[in-house]
Amino acid sequence: MKKIVSVIGQSDSTEEQYSHAYELGRLLAQAGYAIVCGGMGGVMEAVARGAAESDGMCIGLLPGSDPESGNAYLTLAIPTGLGHVRNTLVVRAGEIVIAIGGGYGTLSEIAFALTMGKVVIGINTWSAESHASIPADVVRVGSATDAVRYIQQNLEGG
Amino acid sequence: MKKIVSVIGQSDSTEEQYSHAYELGRLLAQAGYAIVCGGMGGVMEAVARGAAESDGMCIGLLPGSDPESGNAYLTLAIPTGLGHVRNTLVVRAGEIVIAIGGGYGTLSEIAFALTMGKVVIGINTWSAESHASIPADVVRVGSATDAVRYIQQNLEGG
Amino acid sequence: MKKIVSVIGQSDSTEEQYSHAYELGRLLAQAGYAIVCGGMGGVMEAVARGAAESDGMCIGLLPGSDPESGNAYLTLAIPTGLGHVRNTLVVRAGEIVIAIGGGYGTLSEIAFALTMGKVVIGINTWSAESHASIPADVVRVGSATDAVRYIQQNLEGG
Amino acid sequence: MKKIVSVIGQSDSTEEQYSHAYELGRLLAQAGYAIVCGGMGGVMEAVARGAAESDGMCIGLLPGSDPESGNAYLTLAIPTGLGHVRNTLVVRAGEIVIAIGGGYGTLSEIAFALTMGKVVIGINTWSAESHASIPADVVRVGSATDAVRYIQQNLEGG
Numbered sequence: 001m002k003k004i005v006s007v008i009g010q011s012d013s014t015e016e017q018y019s020h021a022y023e024l025g026r027l028l029a030q031a032g033y034a035i036v037c038g039g040m041g042g043v044m045e046a047v048a049r050g051a052a053e054s055d056g057m058c059i060g061l062l063p064g065s066d067p068e069s070g071n072a073y074l075t076l077a078i079p080t081g082l083g084h085v086r087n088t089l090v091v092r093a094g095e096i097v098i099a100i101g102g103g104y105g106t107l108s109e110i111a112f113a114l115t116m117g118k119v120v121i122g123i124n125t126w127s128a129e130s131h132a133s134i135p136a137d138v139v140r141v142g143s144a145t146d147a148v149r150y151i152q153q154n155l156e157g158g
Numbered sequence: 159m160k161k162i163v164s165v166i167g168q169s170d171s172t173e174e175q176y177s178h179a180y181e182l183g184r185l186l187a188q189a190g191y192a193i194v195c196g197g198m199g200g201v202m203e204a205v206a207r208g209a210a211e212s213d214g215m216c217i218g219l220l221p222g223s224d225p226e227s228g229n230a231y232l233t234l235a236i237p238t239g240l241g242h243v244r245n246t247l248v249v250r251a252g253e254i255v256i257a258i259g260g261g262y263g264t265l266s267e268i269a270f271a272l273t274m275g276k277v278v279i280g281i282n283t284w285s286a287e288s289h290a291s292i293p294a295d296v297v298r299v300g301s302a303t304d305a306v307r308y309i310q311q312n313l314e315g316g
Numbered sequence: 317m318k319k320i321v322s323v324i325g326q327s328d329s330t331e332e333q334y335s336h337a338y339e340l341g342r343l344l345a346q347a348g349y350a351i352v353c354g355g356m357g358g359v360m361e362a363v364a365r366g367a368a369e370s371d372g373m374c375i376g377l378l379p380g381s382d383p384e385s386g387n388a389y390l391t392l393a394i395p396t397g398l399g400h401v402r403n404t405l406v407v408r409a410g411e412i413v414i415a416i417g418g419g420y421g422t423l424s425e426i427a428f429a430l431t432m433g434k435v436v437i438g439i440n441t442w443s444a445e446s447h448a449s450i451p452a453d454v455v456r457v458g459s460a461t462d463a464v465r466y467i468q469q470n471l472e473g474g
Numbered sequence: 475m476k477k478i479v480s481v482i483g484q485s486d487s488t489e490e491q492y493s494h495a496y497e498l499g500r501l502l503a504q505a506g507y508a509i510v511c512g513g514m515g516g517v518m519e520a521v522a523r524g525a526a527e528s529d530g531m532c533i534g535l536l537p538g539s540d541p542e543s544g545n546a547y548l549t550l551a552i553p554t555g556l557g558h559v560r561n562t563l564v565v566r567a568g569e570i571v572i573a574i575g576g577g578y579g580t581l582s583e584i585a586f587a588l589t590m591g592k593v594v595i596g597i598n599t600w601s602a603e604s605h606a607s608i609p610a611d612v613v614r615v616g617s618a619t620d621a622v623r624y625i626q627q628n629l630e631g632g
Contacts, residue, residue, distance in 0.1 A: 001232055004225070034234050059234065065250065065274075065399075067162070073161055076192050076217065080253045083381075083397045084589055088559045089247075092184065092223065093236045104609065108585035113560055114578040116223075135578065222556075239557045241539075242431055246401045260453065262430040269424035273400055293420065317548055320541070350550050375533065375550065381566065381590075383478070390475055392508050392533065394567045399565075408539065408548045432539075 002057065005151065006094025007089075009043025009112070010103045017101045021046035022125050024098060024144035026146040029056020031148055036061060036093035038086065039070040039077055043100045048073035061093070063087050088112055096155055099138065099149050100124055110138060119154065121147045160192040160215065163309065164252025166245070167201025168261045175259045178281050179204035182256060182302035187214020189306055191225065193265035194219060194251040195246065197228040197235055201258045219244050219251070222268060245278070246270055254307050254313055258282055277312065279305045318350040318373065321467065322410025324403070324426070325359025326419040333417045340413035340414060340460035345372020347464055352377060354402065355386040355393055359416045364389035377402050377409070399427050404428055411469055414463050415454065416440055422453035426454060435470065437463045476508040476531065479625065480568025482561075482584070484577045491575045494597050495520035498572060498618035503530020505622055510535060510567035512560065513544040513551055517574045524548035535560050535567070544556025562586055570629055572621050574598055576608055584612060593628065595621045 005028055005029055009021060025047035028035055035051050037044045039060020046131045048058040052073040060074040063086045070077030079085040087109050091097055097113045098121045099106050113120045122130040123146075163186055163282050165181060183205035187195055193209050196203045197218020209216040210231040218232040221244050228235030239245040245267050249255055255271040255277045271278045272295055280296040281304075299305045321344055325337060333470040341363035343418030344351055353360045353365050355376020367374040378389040379402050396402040403425045407413055413429040414437045415422050429436045430453055438454040439462075457463045476627045479502055483495060499521035509525050513534020522579055525532040526547040534548040539561045544551030554560040561583050565571055571587040572595045573580050587594045589609055596612040597620075617619045 001225075001228070001230075001235060004234060015287070057234070059236070067159075067253070070159070072159075076162060076195065076215070076216070077159060078162070078247075079398045081250050082247075082401065084272055085398065085559060085562045087586075088562065089236075089238055089240075095225070104585045104588040104611075107609065108582050108589055108620065111578045111582035111585055112558065112561075115582060135581065137578075140202050145285065240426065240559065241555045243401060243404045243556065245343040246404065262427045262453075264433075265451065266424050266431060269420045269427055270400065270403075273424060293423065295420075306456035317541075317544070317546075317551060320550060320552070373550070375552070383475075383569070386475070388475075392478060392531070393475060394478070394510065394533070394563075396563055397566055398563075405552075405556075406556055408555055411541070436616065 002032065003155065004036050004094045005033045005098045006090055006098060006113075007035055007037045007043070007047045007100070008106055009100035010106060011040045011042040011044060013042035013046070013101060016155055017043055018046045020144055021100050021113060022050040022121070024147060025050025025052075025056065025058065026054045027144050027148040029054035031152060033151070034059065038063070038089055038090050039074055041071055045071040045073060047074075049108070051075075054090065061090050091118070092116060094118070096151055099122065110135060121150060124148055160164060160190065161313065162194050162252045163191045164248055165195045165201070165205045165258070165300055166248060166255060166264055167258035167262060169188045169200040169202065170217035171200035171204070171259055172201070175201055176204045179258050179303055180208040182258070182281070182305060183208020183210075183214065183216065184212045185302050185306040187230055189311070192217065196221070196248050197232055199229055203229040203231060206233075211232075217251075219248050238277045250274060252276070254279065255308055256281065257292075265292065276287060279308060281305055286297055306316075318348065319471065320352050320410045321349045322406055323351055323359070323416070324406060324413060324422055325416035326422060327356045327358040327360060328419075329362070329400045329417055333359055333440055334362045336368040336460055337416050340416070340439070340463060341366020341368075341372065342370045343460050343464040345370035345373045346467060349377065349467070352406055354379070354406050355390055357387055361387040361389060364391075367391075375409075377406050403412035407431060407434070410434070412437065412467055414439065418456045426451060428436065437466060439463055441467075476506065477512050477629065478568045479507045480564055480571045480587075481509055481511045481517070481521045481574070482564060482571060482580055484580060485516040485518060485572035487516035487520070487575055490597055491517055492520045494618055495574050496524040498574070498597070498621060499524020499526075499530065500528045501611035501622040503510070505626060507625070508533065510564055512537070512564050513548055515545055519545040519547060522549075523600050525549075527556045535564050562582065565592070566590060570595065570625055572597065573608075573612065581608065584609060595624060597621055
């Protein structure tokens with residue numbers, strides 16, 4: 001069974017966040033990990049797109065009830081009908097969590113992951129606003145390459 | 159994106175239920191559908207096993223928090239930590255729902271699917287106990303072959 | 317702490333179901349039980365109204381996110397934002413569950429309660445449709461008075 | 475119908491956090507608000523205790539399935555069986571959220587409340603660790619009295 005990495009981030013992502021997420025999707029797929037994300041746009045679309053272009057697997061857990069509302073690059077779109085609460089499912093799904101960007105939705109997911117004792121890796125979380133709010137326990141890395149290297153060193157198998 | 163069919167049934171399944179579920183997994187995979195189930199034993203193991211042996215995809219939404227608790231044939235095991243409530247996610251995931259057997263867990267999922275307006279197909283639900291409790295709106299079929307034929311005729315794409 | 321009785325039933329209730337639910341609310345309040353229901357109309361409104369007119373307590377667990385969407389007789393309206401999934405919370409809240417009427421939403425709650433090993437009492441579930449679908453394990457009674465008498469005999473305290 | 479204020483905080487609270495929560499429970503009850511909390515110990519016990527001693531109402535949404543697991547001062551203990559996910563229900567229940575202390579569970583609830591656009595008031599969140607992680611948008615006050623005064627000025631009714 002493939003190991004799952006959860007990738008979280010904003011739908012209204014910056015270009016830099018989008019390119020980090022796209023690269024992350026490619027590298028995780030190439031490393032043999034499956035990805036679970038929130039299935040919508042921005043960072044969620046980018047990571048699914050990167051995975052799809054490397055023949056990887058990215059499952060989207062959607063907030064609504066319509067599978068069509070997911071982005072076009074998902075391997076599967078699973079509608080939850082749970083709204084914001086689906087964020088907690090995205091985080092629980094992965095053996096490790098990678099966060100890109102620093103909105104409050106992402107912050108709630110990071111903190112939730114930490115309450116579950118999961119390792120959280122943060123990429124590009126250095127905006128003034130997120131710098132103030134991202135918890136100290138997040139493993140900060142500068143690139144998707146560093147994130148995947150960290151996972152391969154700390155998460156056996158994949 | 160693959161269309162999803164949800165398959166629900168008891169973990170303490172009869173041999174007949176198990177063989178129906180195994181055959182269903184094979185046929186759904188061959189028809190190009192992805193399967194979402196509860197990820198545990200019995201019917202859930204059988205459908206995952208059938209799908210795996212036909213190079214298909216079966217995602218298990220687990221009641222607990224440990225991905226290792228899922229059966230060995232799942233493509234991915236997604237722990238939800240929601241206990242019984244994860245049943246509602248299994249049902250919502252699919253564009254169509256196939257129920258095998260007639261325990262109360264299965265009945266709650268069938269009724270929940272009907273409240274969401276989903277088509278529910280029932281296989282081998284003719285035990286005295288379940289005969290009394292399975293709702294009239296369930297499309298009863300006698301075999302996995304009939305179930306998949308019904309889906310292909312009523313669910314475009316796949 | 318007050319013991320909780322969950323009351324479930326359709327929002328589009330018949331007059332007979334409404335009057336059973338109203339009477340049930342009055343009697344449960346007088347017997348010292350708190351009520352948890354789905355907080356909307358029909359049976360849910362009637363039981364809240366009966367409780368309110370007997371100085372009892374009825375908490376509504378709403379499917380949506382707006383507390384104003386609950387009926388006017390609730391002691392408290394707790395929005396869950398979980399849609400249909402909130403049904404599982406209504407059922408889990410009570411030490412005993414009373415069902416009035418027989419729609420599929422009610423059936424899913426009854427079956428869910430039975431999977432949790434809860435005692436389920438059914439009132440006025442004798443329409444042709446529900447007669448076919450209400451599980452055999454439901455304790456059938458003919459009136460709110462009989463339901464509350466059963467609870468007082470089988471649930472110590474209150 | 476009473477307006478609901480959600481109160482969140484750690485079960486392993488400091489004496490100072492406990493006394494803030496106890497005072498908060500008393501003042502919210504006296505001001506006519508109902509309280510929803512997580513129902514366990516520490517801050518959750520203190521706020522329920524304060525409310526109970528002022529004839530107020532405090533509902534606990536418990537993570538587990540056993541109503542007996544709630545603290546002794548709750549008006550009602552509602553078991554959710556949702557584990558950590560029940561935190562999202564606690565936050566959604568209130569028209570306004572008051573956070574005491576700064577663990578990651580509390581942080582996830584604060585961030586979740588902010589994603590829902592709710593006003594979050596923070597009391598005594600100035601430990602080194604939480605100082606780093608509590609978002610800037612939290613309305614910081616120094617006492618329960620200030621928190622309730624803020625609510626009465628900003629939340630009509632009650």
